[in-house]
Amino acid sequence: MPASPATSRKPVSIITGGAGFLGSHLGDRLLAEGHRVVAIDNLVTGGLDNIAHHADDPDFEFIDQDVSRFIDWPGEVDHIFHFASPASPFDYLELPIQTMKAGSLGTHNALGLARAKGASFLLASTSEVYGDPLVHPQREDYWGNVNPIGPRGVYDEAKRFSEALTMAYHRAHGIDTKIVRIFNTYGPRMRLHDGRVVPAFIGQALEGKPLTVFGDGGQTRSFCYVSDLIDGIYRLSQSDCHEPVNIGNPRETTILQFAERIRKLIPGAGPIVHEPLPEDDPKVRQPDISRAKEWLGWEPRVPFEEGIVETIGYFRKKCAK
Ligand code: UDP
Numbered sequence: 001m002p003a004s005p006a007t008s009r010k011p012v013s014i015i016t017g018g019a020g021f022l023g024s025h026l027g028d029r030l031l032a033e034g035h036r037v038v039a040i041d042n043l044v045t046g047g048l049d050n051i052a053h054h055a056d057d058p059d060f061e062f063i064d065q066d067v068s069r070f071i072d073w074p075g076e077v078d079h080i081f082h083f084a085s086p087a088s089p090f091d092y093l094e095l096p097i098q099t100m101k102a103g104s105l106g107t108h109n110a111l112g113l114a115r116a117k118g119a120s121f122l123l124a125s126t127s128e129v130y131g132d133p134l135v136h137p138q139r140e141d142y143w144g145n146v147n148p149i150g151p152r153g154v155y156d157e158a159k160r161f162s163e164a165l166t167m168a169y170h171r172a173h174g175i176d177t178k179i180v181r182i183f184n185t186y187g188p189r190m191r192l193h194d195g196r197v198v199p200a201f202i203g204q205a206l207e208g209k210p211l212t213v214f215g216d217g218g219q220t221r222s223f224c225y226v227s228d229l230i231d232g233i234y235r236l237s238q239s240d241c242h243e244p245v246n247i248g249n250p251r252e253t254t255i256l257q258f259a260e261r262i263r264k265l266i267p268g269a270g271p272i273v274h275e276p277l278p279e280d281d282p283k284v285r286q287p288d289i290s291r292a293k294e295w296l297g298w299e300p301r302v303p304f305e306e307g308i309v310e311t312i313g314y315f316r317k318k319c320a321k
Pocket residue numbers: 088089090184195196197198200201212213214215219221255277278281282
């Protein structure tokens with residue numbers, strides 16, 4: 001991502017969802033790389049705590065705005081990262097229409113701004129585009145198995161639409177676009193009560209409550225530590241890869257095994273209890289990262305044992321507040 005031609009000014013990056021879990025970590029990385037960062041967020045699921053450490057940084061600006069309404073920025077913009085969306089199943093079931101608007105109108109607005117400014121555009125897409133996959137592990141050329149009218153469809157289809165619109169802007173207007181398909185990610189700044197399995201189990205264990213495994217816990221996920229994910233996204237942003245790229249950690253675990261690991265790591269955790277499996281819950285999920293390895297020279301580095309200890313430390317502090 002070179003500095004802007006003809007000037008020595010810092011590159012300007014807009015991050016929609018810039019106060020969220022991933023958007024805020026991306027902002028940290030871009031600032032460290034010498035960018036000016038404008039974070040746009042309506043704080044529905046993001047939080048000012050995630051960006052409070054930039055309060056006195058002249059290179060950081062926060063705008064409280066919903067991206068499903070027209071977005072603008074008065075100056076030059078070099079890069080747009082579209083991360084705004086509710087992202088946990090719990091949140092997007094609570095906010096189904098906002099989720100669809102962030103993925104459809106929000107993506108349209110962000111692409112329109114990229115076009116108007118001549119900026120590059122990176123879409124935060126998701127492994128959910130593969131739905132309940134019939135191909136395992138998931139490669140980028142797999143088209144997926146999504147129920148469009150199920151409760152998860154609001155997120156999955158919004159992201160699939162976002163990908164289609166992004167490719168349309170690339171083909172029709174020559175916008176320099178990138179698409180990252182983000183697999184399950186964990187780390188500090190997840191919300192304790194966002195319903196996702198990592199904060200759910202850690203929060204329950206820290207409070208001595210039972211760990212709620214949905215179904216028999218035989219379903220699998222593959223968890224990537226946030227710093228690895230952000231590094232993959234940064235490399236993608238610097239590349240000229242326009243096809244989607246999976247970024248995630250291929251280390252697969254069943255949810256039951258994951259619950260057992262958390263119970264071992266947190267003394268005083270309650271027992272495992274089983275609750276009904278949510279509708280359309282994917283049975284397996286594991287990224288094939290051959291493309292990221294080959295195109296970006298990227299693979300995850302942080303061992304689960306390290307990442308989970310960092311994450312538990314973060315939630316311990318949150319619970320103590
Ligand atoms: N899950 C669970 N207990 C919880 C929360 C989630 O067993 O308290 C399961 C959920 O059914 C899914 C997996 O953990 O199979 C991951 O769920 P999450 O909400 O983190 O994200 P997903 O990968 O489904 O988008």
